[in-house]
Amino acid sequence: MKKYISFDVGGTKVKHGLLLEDGTFLSKGSYKTPRKDLDEFLQKKIETIQMYLQDHQVMGVAISLPGFINPNTGYSEQAGAVTALINQNLKSLLESKVPLHVEIENDGNCAAIAEKISGNAKECNDFICVTIGTGIGGGIYVDGKLLHGHRFRAGEFGFMITQAQGKDIGPNLHSAASTSSLISAYRTLKGISENEYVNANTVFLAAEESKSVRRLIDVWARKISYGIFNLASTLNPQKILIGGGITEQKNLLSIITQQLNELPSWDEINIPVELCKHRNNAGMIGAMYHFRQKTGS
Missing domain, CATH: 3.30.420.40 (ATPase, nucleotide binding domain)
Incomplete structure (x- = not known):
């Protein structure tokens, strides 16, 4: 080969x-x-x-x-x-x-290509792959073709605005729902300096013993759910796949699914949300x- x-x-x-x-x-x-x-x-x-x-x-x-x-x-x-x-x-x-x-x-397009050819989207003509890492990106397939957009910006979900009040625009999806934002929030909660190594696994392990860390993860996952909801309601794909290193956390999908189920109108546009087969x-x-x-x- x-x-x-x-x-x-x-x-x-x-x-x-x-x-x-x-x-x-x-x-x-x-x-x-x-x-x-x-x-x-x-x-x-x-x-x-x-x-x-x-x-x-x-x-x-x-x-x-x-x-x-x-x-x-x-x-x-x-x-x-x-x-x-x-x-x-x-x-x-x-x-x-x-x-x-x-x-x-x-x-993000590479992740979507992998899932289309040999992953969890092989049977799909219309699907979205959302990658969660240092930032948030993704790839979009429509009618069996990868969507690049007019200036190669399709799938830049991290720029999505999910909170606003009047002219005061809150954090975008990058700064609110990326893995780096979760780690930053955990550092603040625990008073941990930037010099001390922390990764997503650190946070999820801490959540097993700490209610405050579990609440932190729930708030973070809810922000992810906003992005997923907006994508599902805009493009009505067959499914949305979640990728990135964070998918190594065994209960990630159930946490995000719980947050989606609590959103008003999710039951009206509900589509399958799964993890990428190829993960990281x-x-x-x-x-x-x-x-x-x-x-x-």
Whole structure:
């Protein structure tokens, strides 16, 4: 089987893997994302690619990247928290330094592609994938086709405004319902400094012993439910899938479902809400599928 190097660039970590064409991982790894320094970002990428090339022949490099990504050219007008890639073309930059073809697609779109081809949306023509991580993004399929939007901004659910009173607009979905917002709220609740390591698993474990942390998670999940409700009522998809590292928490879906069921009118537009089959690997798998679609290899 053909082999591919795949990257999923997040605001916190860059995940990478060596994949077969059927989505099977031969190896995986990760490193901290160099968000601000372009040279450092490229160097880590090149070192990782060279590591895989020592022992394997590959068809190319597939990349899942946050932000406004033109999948036809590889240009990123915005790249989420990875400010080093604003107004950069990572495809061209890498192809000038490594002897491989490179293809890039938005991370939320990659997750949706993975679920459409071999995940929990194989039988769907109309579905939405919502990815929850450092920020919130996603991908939209309509009539069996991925929706990029006029300027490659479709699926940027994190900009959704979910609270407003007069001219006072509250936090958007990024700042209210991302995993980073949950961690920030937990730090505030517990008086934990930024120097102390905290991740989503820390918060969910604490909730098993603390009512105040459970309430914190419920409030956070309710904000997620607002976004899901708005998407379901706008596009009426067959289902909405939730992806991102947060899906490793075993009771996440039941918490979100409970919050949805408490929303007025949810029973009128109720659609299935499920987790992505590929969970936190969806970005890398979808990037590889995108590479194959673009190159025919």
